[in-house]
Amino acid sequence: MPKTEEQCKQMREDMRSRILERSSIYFARNGFGDTKISDLAKHIGIGQGTIYMYFKSKEDLFEEIRKSADNKDEVKKLKLLGKLPLPARVKIEKISEEMEKRLRDDEEFVVKITILTQLLLEKEDDIYSDELYKELANIIKQGQKEGSVVKDDPLYLADIYWGNVYLCALKKLFVKKHHTLTAETLNRLLMV
Amino acid sequence: MPKTEEQCKQMREDMRSRILERSSIYFARNGFGDTKISDLAKHIGIGQGTIYMYFKSKEDLFEEIRKSADNKDEVKKLKLLGKLPLPARVKIEKISEEMEKRLRDDEEFVVKITILTQLLLEKEDDIYSDELYKELANIIKQGQKEGSVVKDDPLYLADIYWGNVYLCALKKLFVKKHHTLTAETLNRLLMV
Amino acid sequence: MPKTEEQCKQMREDMRSRILERSSIYFARNGFGDTKISDLAKHIGIGQGTIYMYFKSKEDLFEEIRKSADNKDEVKKLKLLGKLPLPARVKIEKISEEMEKRLRDDEEFVVKITILTQLLLEKEDDIYSDELYKELANIIKQGQKEGSVVKDDPLYLADIYWGNVYLCALKKLFVKKHHTLTAETLNRLLMV
Amino acid sequence: MPKTEEQCKQMREDMRSRILERSSIYFARNGFGDTKISDLAKHIGIGQGTIYMYFKSKEDLFEEIRKSADNKDEVKKLKLLGKLPLPARVKIEKISEEMEKRLRDDEEFVVKITILTQLLLEKEDDIYSDELYKELANIIKQGQKEGSVVKDDPLYLADIYWGNVYLCALKKLFVKKHHTLTAETLNRLLMV
């Protein structure tokens, strides 16, 4: 075998990533029950059996997708931004601009948002305990003190904000022609 | 004959409605593939076979639910409201109030909105050709002329508006504790 | 209730006979597995439940039909004829004539023959142990001694004979236009 | 690719043939309704699912069995024989001898005859329009002119002849111990 140990490992890692990435959009669109392994394999362009070389089961693959779609990075960014000595208005504008850009250009982000939100909905209980909601709520509170953000329950406002980001992601996944969410709209959700 | 013709027909109609109504929540929450006929029957409180006395197949039941969730009534109402000699601001406030109320109290409406929107998303092409979007866009145009509604593509604004109604319906179906959408929030989506 | 005990009993007996008679043709044509109780009831012109007031189960009804289709009468007749001081040729001609007549005119007989033969076939083992075969074989033996019947295994010849009667009955049940079996043909099966 | 295209196609064809062949006996014996897919699969020695890789449904498999049991070959042979410059007596003797041999040795033929005849019976209308009946009737006509075949409706005689072949096939399928039809008996059905 001409391949080195290293190359071999790399190839395995590449295939695993490819399956995860291409599966996630499928699961995000169709849900778990309506996604057939045979269709998935065809969509990825590999044999059905190959999936089982990288994942124990359909359930396992789904779990890995959920795990890989964590929002730790986003939460970290938001925390950092929250601590900066800036007016809330600016912070919110920055977030909205990034959202607009990523929703427009970054398909991986679109899929991630969709999966994350669907996970959140399936938790059935307190949607507001999510870190992302809490961090945005903090910035909102700051804005309310500064008079730039509307008076209302900060968590409720955060929910509305992220909900609209999710909605846009959903439309990206399903509908061809549609007007992408603008930073302006996002800002208006929160600010006077 | 143990029952009159009339009673018999009525009972059949009642059972059919009951199946449709109680199934719709299940399908709206879990989608087609994750909904088992056995669970459905248990949830409705009837035998599995009974479903097949009223619907040819699981697929057929799903289709009937989709058909029964049409938005003709809502479109009609919106058309009437659109023609009234009122400022757009008042019209929009009326719509928002009704949405707040029905999202809060009318579970059938919540399910209907969910199914309708999912159907819309699955159409894959032009989401904006829907009557509901068009009618609201007309009122938005009026508002823009009157200076009460923000300057932006009316169909895009209508999309944002209905999207938030859908989001609230989704949360109603999935999450126990959450802050219901307020008329105030809906108004702020459109008005300056 | 104006009906006497006697009348009531008579009515039950009538209904039972009606079900047996009308079911037998259905089972003879379609077999057990391809006969649905719902179709059967419709064919008889009664409700499904009514069948279960007279028979424990579909299996039981089928059994009763089988029992009612016994060949004791035929065997008795054949035995009597066998003992008469007549040439075998005459005996066989008499049998053939009766078969021709009954196959032509007596639908109950047609159904009975069909069911009896199918029962015989399902026994899987020795078809030749049936009384009807044995009795005819005796007459055949007599004929062979007298030189009027062809030389061959009497049970085999009896089998051929009854087989042709069965075939004719089958065609009666299934095919509209067909040439009924003649006594002449039956005679030729056995006699020189 | 673990197998060549050619090998793969061949294997699929083989499995399909195997299912068809082994199913046909089951259906011929039990009919459609009394044949369970689970039993069938066990009998063939494959998994239930495998059947559905080659046939859309139980009904489809049944149809394919019926289609595969055509009598074109037999008709062709009979047509050729009919045209030969031989006395009808010789022709009939040849047919009878072949029937005796194939009924004795060729199980596929036995099953085919059974299915073909059952199909013929289910047509409900004119049984005599079948090619096999017509071709034999032609030879019978020739025989009647030559004085070797009994005077009677040729199609009726052909019906009796094929009927006895069918009867023998039926007995082959159902009954273990029975006297196989002889060419001599078949000949006597037609010839003086």
Next chain:
DNA sequence: AATGAATGAGTGTTCATTCAT
């Protein structure tokens, strides 16, 4: 390692049987 034909557990559907009327 990759494949896809084969498998059988699990789900959809039918139909013999029950039972309220």
Next chain:
DNA sequence: TATGAATGAACACTCATTCAT
């Protein structure tokens, strides 16, 4: 007594998973 809507056990069918190649 007669009925046919309702039932669920049994059967048809699908699809996640395995495994020979």
